[in-house]
Amino acid sequence: xxxxxxxxxxxxPRPRNAGASLVDKVYSELAERIASGEYAADQKLPxxxxxxxxxxxxxxxxxxxxxxxxxxxxxxSRQGSGSFVQARGKAPQIGFARVETIADIQRCFEFRISMxxxxxxxxxxxxxxxxxxxxxxxxxxxREATKNRKHREDADYAFHLAISxxxxxxxxxxxxxxxxxxxxxxxxxxxxxxxxxxxxxxxVFEEHSSIFEAxxxxxxxxxxxxxxxxxxxxxxxxxxxxLLDLSFR
Numbered sequence: 679x680x681x682x683x684x685x686x687x688x689x690x691p692r693p694r695n696a697g698a699s700l701v702d703k704v705y706s707e708l709a710e711r712i713a714s715g716e717y718a719a720d721q722k723l724p725x726x727x728x729x730x731x732x733x734x735x736x737x738x739x740x741x742x743x744x745x746x747x748x749x750x751x752x753x754x755s756r757q758g759s760g761s762f763v764q765a766r767g768k769a770p771q772i773g774f775a776r777v778e779t780i781a782d783i784q785r786c787f788e789f790r791i792s793m794x795x796x797x798x799x800x801x802x803x804x805x806x807x808x809x810x811x812x813x814x815x816x817x818x819x820x821r822e823a824t825k826n827r828k829h830r831e832d833a834d835y836a837f838h839l840a841i842s843x844x845x846x847x848x849x850x851x852x853x854x855x856x857x858x859x860x861x862x863x864x865x866x867x868x869x870x871x872x873x874x875x876x877x878x879x880x881x882v883f884e885e886h887s888s889i890f891e892a893x894x895x896x897x898x899x900x901x902x903x904x905x906x907x908x909x910x911x912x913x914x915x916x917x918x919x920x921l922l923d924l925s926f927r
Contacts, residue, residue, distance in 0.1 A: 705743040800898070824879045
């Protein structure tokens with residue numbers, strides 16, 4: 679007889695927020711794979727046992743993530759056959775026009791300031807220990823890069839994504855993932871602007887550290903303020919304080 683996995687029991691205890699954060703992580707990863715075409719339209723997803731192994735989660739966590747994907751119209755089920763990717767024409771997909779102008783970069787910062795400030799607020803209220811581990815890992819990469827006089831856009835993005843996942847609200851992470859290419863343009867240009875004689879890299883690292891500390895300490899208002907200050911200052915560093923009038927662009 680196959681041994682019973684305790685995590686499969688519906689009444690098995692879970693750490694506070696741990697299950698929810700794992701559901702968000704699996705949901706976001708599967709949604710990104712579907713959006714990228716790794717899992718094509720009408721393709722059958724791997725079975726539950728295989729997916730649980732891929733993401734290193736229990737099957738109840740995986741089922742919650744699959745249920746959310748079904749609710750959002752990203753996958754559908756066939757009785758006795760498993761889960762399949764919904765064709766793009768049958769459900770709206772999140773997407774944004776390409777970054778083509780300097781005004782687009784400013785618009786992206788404007789949107790991120792609103793969205794990510796709130797994300798930091800909710801992350802401080804709802805974050806789990808696992809979320810903090812992810813933030814610390816990205817922050818460690820940024821610390822090392824700063825010491826070597828470099829800016830790592832991948833670690834920068836990973837830090838912000840970890841915060842959005844810590845909100846326990848999958849709309850934040852999904853929106854940030856949809857903006858990934860746009861955010862990357864702004865981060866790359868911002869990183870290049872930090873390489874002058876002024877201590878820009880150190881200042882940016884301190885801004886990230888302040889955000890992390892506020893989330894770690896569950897200080898929601900401080901987290902919101904620190905994130906807003908970081909993004910507004912990053913925008914102003916990039917544009918050298920000369921913002922465009924977006925009314926006519």
